[in-house]
Amino acid sequence: DxxxxxxxxxxxxxxxxxVTLRCKPISGHDYLFWYRQTMMRGLELLIYFNNNVPIDDSxxxxxxxxxxxxxxxxxxxxxxxxxxxxxxxxxxxxSQTYGTGYYEQYFGPGTRLTVT
Amino acid sequence: RKEVExxxxxFNVPEGATVAFNCTYSNSASQSFFWYRQDCRxxxxxLMSVYSSGNEDGRFTAQLNRASQYISLLIRDSKLSDSAxxxxxxxxxxxxxxxxxxxxxxxxxx
Numbered sequence: 001d002x003x004x005x006x007x008x009x010x011x012x013x014x015x016x017x018x019v020t021l022r023c024k025p026i027s028g029h030d031y032l033f034w035y036r037q038t039m040m041r042g043l044e045l046l047i048y049f050n051n052n053v054p055i056d057d058s059x060x061x062x063x064x065x066x067x068x069x070x071x072x073x074x075x076x077x078x079x080x081x082x083x084x085x086x087x088x089x090x091x092x093x094x095s096q097t098y099g100t101g102y103y104e105q106y107f108g109p110g111t112r113l114t115v116t
Numbered sequence: 117r118k119e120v121e122x123x124x125x126x127f128n129v130p131e132g133a134t135v136a137f138n139c140t141y142s143n144s145a146s147q148s149f150f151w152y153r154q155d156c157r158x159x160x161x162x163l164m165s166v167y168s169s170g171n172e173d174g175r176f177t178a179q180l181n182r183a184s185q186y187i188s189l190l191i192r193d194s195k196l197s198d199s200a201x202x203x204x205x206x207x208x209x210x211x212x213x214x215x216x217x218x219x220x221x222x223x224x225x226x
Contacts, residue, residue: 042219043203045213056211097212
């Protein structure tokens with residue numbers, strides 16, 4: 001299995017530009033999560049989807065952030081316009097549930113975003 | 117109070133030492149607990165789940181204390197390869213959200 005795939009791995013952009021991060025979850029997984037990690041705040045959940053439907057976006061910092069999951073094998077996180085404080089590592093993770101219970105989340109390698 | 121709190125460390129220990137980390141959580145209704153490991157500039161990976169009765173996986177032992185709302189991780193006979201950040205993870209009750217602690221950094225010295 002290829003695991004969770006994210007692209008790009010690194011992104012450097014100027015303030016005000018639009019940034020789109022991409023994620024391909026593990027095939028068959030029904031949950032997809034977007035996280036942001038910084039030294040100061042650690043790993044924060046931004047939004048998660050179940051069967052392509054957004055369930056909880058309360059972690060999305062503001063309207064500049066949006067996420068979509070048009071199908072089971074693809075999701076995007078968009079920042080428009082980007083700001084220097086958005087600089088962080090963005091992780092996508094997926095998991096498969098079997099009814100009740102909690103299961104391992106598999107993380108992608110992350111996208112390191114730098115906004116200058 | 118943070119939902120999940122960990123001592124950031126770093127814990128610097130010699131090879132072969134035993135080291136323990138604790139993590140406290142604020143929501144008494146949480147039911148699922150995990151330890152994840154994150155190497156420098158890499159993604160987090162599941163180390164082990166934490167079960168109510170405690171569980172062991174080789175040199176690693178995890179314990180849960182519901183009364184005091186903390187979980188622990190014990191590493192015996194530390195290896196250089198154990199150097200990493202260890203993340204305590206707790207579920208947010210009623211959701212599939214996981215709350216990650218900010219991590220405890222371990223450095224095993226030769």
